[in-house]
Amino acid sequence: MDIAFTRAKVAVFVDGCFWHACPEHATKPVANSEWWAEKLAKNQMRDVATNAHLRAAGWEVVRVWEHEDPRTAADRIRAIVKPVVDSV
Numbered sequence: 001m002d003i004a005f006t007r008a009k010v011a012v013f014v015d016g017c018f019w020h021a022c023p024e025h026a027t028k029p030v031a032n033s034e035w036w037a038e039k040l041a042k043n044q045m046r047d048v049a050t051n052a053h054l055r056a057a058g059w060e061v062v063r064v065w066e067h068e069d070p071r072t073a074a075d076r077i078r079a080i081v082k083p084v085v086d087s088v
Helices: 033-056 070-087
Strands: 002-004 010-015 059-067
Touching: 010 033, 010 070, 033 059, 059 070
Parallel strands: 010 059
Antiparallel strands: 002 010
16 A cells, blocks of 8 residues: 555555556566566456455555556545545
């Protein structure tokens, strides 16, 4: 988890396009391609498992791609966090 809003129980991850196999910008290395394919697939499976674990514990999970506009990402996160924090 890169950022945790504990009061609102919102977990934010900023995922790198390469390491998390972004559907828009993922690349497939030529050297050691089989190893890299397995490594990146495991990263994706771990992301899915992490999301499920956190959601089961009552957390909202937000994943932001490294290529996303920071203001857009912040607005998306704010829309989730603000109502919870304001109600406390």
